[in-house]
Amino acid sequence: MTDLVLPSETNPLNNLFGGELLARMDRAASIAARRHSRRITVTASVNHVAFNRSIPLGSVVTVEAAISRTFRTSMEVFIDVWIEDRFSGERDKANEAIYTFVAVDDTGIPTEVPPLEPETELEKQRYEAALRRKQLSLVLAGKMKPADATELKALFLES
Numbered sequence: 519m520t521d522l523v524l525p526s527e528t529n530p531l532n533n534l535f536g537g538e539l540l541a542r543m544d545r546a547a548s549i550a551a552r553r554h555s556r557r558i559t560v561t562a563s564v565n566h567v568a569f570n571r572s573i574p575l576g577s578v579v580t581v582e583a584a585i586s587r588t589f590r591t592s593m594e595v596f597i598d599v600w601i602e603d604r605f606s607g608e609r610d611k612a613n614e615a616i617y618t619f620v621a622v623d624d625t626g627i628p629t630e631v632p633p634l635e636p637e638t639e640l641e642k643q644r645y646e647a648a649l650r651r652k653q654l655s656l657v658l659a660g661k662m663k664p665a666d667a668t669e670l671k672a673l674f675l676e677s
């Protein structure tokens with residue numbers, strides 16, 4: 519999704535307001551999740567957001583969302599945010615985020631999603647790490663016991 523930063527969307531420093539960027543990322547991620555699952559999808563959690571660079575008023579901002587891994591009913595969505603240079607047209611990475619979406623039926627009950635096969639090196643890296651991010655998110659939400667987060671524990675034992 520590509521769009522401009524307008525004055526009503528900025529903070530007192532004339533940079534894009536964080537909540538506006540979160541909303542844009544949520545919309546793009548929702549479209550990616552819906553296209554993959556062909557279901558109604560809802561945001562289950564925002565697992566990670568890094569506001570690495572501010573985005574000035576007037577910028578052309580592109581929000582790219584892609585499913586990085588599917589589980590039974592949930593999908594991890596990676597979002598990369600780019601700003602376009604006004605003169606060269608080149609894109610610079612500004613921010614990134616990881617959201618979790620769940621496919622639901624018409625009554626809001628979680629429903630299965632199709633699997634996903636990573637192809638590029640980046641897709642494979644994101645796919646591999648997705649399970650431990652899911653476990654971390656569930657532990658933080660109080661939906662999984664830390665003792666059951668085997669993939670997450672392995673990360674700490676490795677390092």
Ligand SMILES: CC(C)(COP(=O)(O)OP(=O)(O)OC[C@H]1O[C@@H](n2cnc3c(N)ncnc32)[C@H](O)[C@@H]1OP(=O)(O)O)[C@@H](O)C(=O)NCCC(=O)NCCS
Pocket residue numbers: 560561562563588589590591592593618620622626628652655656659661
């Ligand atoms: C998201 C929602 C459907 C999950 O419902 P639930 O009763 O927890 O259902 P389940 O326990 O079966 O979980 C469904 C999936 O979500 C995953 N999930 C739930 N909470 C999660 C979290 N905090 N982080 C990561 N994954 C989560 C579960 O692991 C499960 O994934 P899987 O089937 O792929 O293994 C439900 O909480 C909901 O409708 N929330 C409101 C969504 C919404 O309105 N979003 C917009 C913000 S206002």
